[in-house]
Amino acid sequence: MRRALWRVGGWWRYGVIVGAPLALAAGFGYAGGWLAPGRLSAQKLVDQLQANAGVHPxxxxxxxxxxxxxxxxxxNGALQPYSRAQLFAPGVVPVVGRFAIPGGNPYAPDSSAPIRSMALRLTQANGQQWRTGMNSMPVFPVATPQAFYALLQAQQPVAGTGKPDPAKVGAFFAAHPETAAFLAWVKGAKPSSSYAVDSYWSLNAFELVDAQGAHHAVRWRMVPEATADGSAGQGEDYLAADLVQRLAAGPLRWHLRVTLADPGDPTSDATRTWPAERREIDAGTLELTATQPQDSGPCRDINYDPLVLPDGIQASDDPLLPARSAAYADSYLRRTSEEAHLPDSAMAKKEAR
Structure with a gap:
């Protein structure tokens, strides 16, 4: 059904595309006092995600x-003048990561949305971690937790049809002009045939802190060495198989490109890009060498909370960051509790994926 929806045009097409990928931000909830109690919480947001995609224990x-x-x-040391984080010094740190497609349905076809995600946990020698979740789009649709929640509500499937109401989706976009940059990107976006050929953006701004304590606003992206050949994936589960095949031939690499903001560049609005002429630094190379099943591999029990940061990296004033952190935690608690109580038949089915 998801593949069929992708082919439909107009607001309906945007609604389907955004509905799944926006789960990439994992919801937004009560954190840091930026929302009044009773109005919006991590629990309410995750409940809405479940209402839209169903519950898969x-x-x-x-x-x-x-x-x-x-x-x-x-x-490679190039970022040391801007951050005292150990991982930016010359040297090697271990990485546990996860590639995924957006949405809460673990059985969705890989072509169901044009967005892929890359989540990483980098562990320094001193034990501090950097966890980051990135996505293969350069801009986010909305700037606030409230707007995201409203979009999810607009996209909730209608009883009896299993599809969102196009009028509600269209009304949301019409009332939110800040979505224009994302919608422009969506028009030309197509599902890639490989995780290996996509670039992945942080979307949110962060701050690097140097040895003198000065702060530098940044965004980053992972840029692949592999290039796309224009081919389309075959079947419903081609992404994982493609990754295994590529890694059997050798490591896959991405370059961490960090963009430095100029004064006045927005750091609290993920719907707005920075000018292309901003300085960009290649800070090092990510090299992936192996895959493991998501149900038994080391990434299974990792919550890729974007606010788990080492000394030398801090959150910006983007309100989506504490919101993502709160909802990630709620989602983690739900799935780990459910996993402990899954019947044998359900666990066998889960592990088969």
Whole structure:
């Protein structure tokens, strides 16, 4: 059904595309006092994600379908003038990551949305971690948790049809002009045939802190060495199989490109890009060498909370960051509790994925 919806035009097409990928931000909830109690919470947001995609016990409420990966990150020292984080010094740190498609349905076809995600946990020698979740789109549709929740509500499937109401989806976009940049990107976006050929953006801004304590606003992206050949994936589960095949031939690499903001560049609005002429630094190379099943691999029990940061990296004033953190935690608690109580038949089915 999801593949069929992708082919439909107009607001309906945008609604389907955004509905699944927006789970990439994993919802938004009460954190840091930025929302009044009773109005919006992480629990309400995750409940809405479940209302839209269904409940699949033991799986993440967003990016339910994915694969674990392992490798290393080699810093080259180029970012040391801007951050005192150990991982940016020359050297190698271990990485546990996960590729996924958006949405809460672990059985969705890989072509159901044009967005892929890359989540990473990098562990420094001192034990501090950097966890980051990135996505293969350069801009986010909305700027606030409230707008995201409203979009999810607009996209909730209608009873009896299993599809969102196009009028509600269209009304949301008409009332939110900040979605224009994302919708422009969506018009030309197509599902890639491989995780290996996509670039992955942080979307949110962060701050690097240097040895003197000065702060530098940044965004980053992972840029692949592999290039797309224009081919389309075959079948419903081609992404994981393609990754295994590619890694059997050798490691896959991405370059961490960090963009430095100029004064006045927005750091609290993920719907707005920064000018292309901003300075960009290649900070090092991500090298992935192996995959593991998401149900038994090391990424299974990792909550890729974007606010788990080492000394030298801090959150910006983007309100989506504490919101993502709160909802990630709620989703993690739900799936791990359910997994412990899954009947044998359900666990066998889950592990078969």
């Amino acid at each position: 033991g799986y993440r409420r967003n990016h339910a379908k994915g694969v674990c990966v392992a490798g290393t990150f080699t810093g």
